[in-house]
Amino acid sequence: MNTPSMLRALPIEHRQRLMRLAREVSFPQGTRIFKEGARADRFWIIRTGSVDLDTHVPGRRHAVIETLGHNELVGLSWLFAPHVWHLGATAATPVRAYEFDATAVRSLCQDDPALGRAVTQWAGDVLAHRLRTTRARLLDLYAPYGAGSAV
Secondary structure, eight states: OOOOOHHHHSOHHHHHHHHTTOEEEEEOTTOEEEOTTSBOOEEEEEEESOEEEEEOOTTSOOEEEEEEOTTOEEOOGGGSTTOBOSSEEEESSOEEEEEEEHHHHHHHHHHOHHHHHHHHHHHHHHHHHHHHHHHHHHHHHHSOTTTTSOO
16 A cells, blocks of 8 residues: 555645645755654655665664655654654655645644644554554564464
């Protein structure tokens, strides 16, 4: 199952209001988009390319949790205090994306409660999907064979 996209999650009038805040950006392959623990002050929706979400593993290289692609949301920590990245992100391929200033979007959500609810629901759906994906990935990496089987 893919991450819920903004196109499917938000009514057209909310998408249009959000897109007025977007600016187009690009990242060359290998660019560190954000680092775990840094200030979360923006987010992105991927137009083309792919982004690896990862977590720091002491003494090892970053463990990739999920690879995101077209129309997927990159970054959730901007919405929830203390606005610090809980994962890291790297451009796995060249990426073109829409970038949003988190402060401007939070302000828009506060001024329009219906938009705020829609954005929060969308982000919550994405977060739930990422938690399921992370659990499955960690079971694949670290659990004994068959440990992830349903009881």
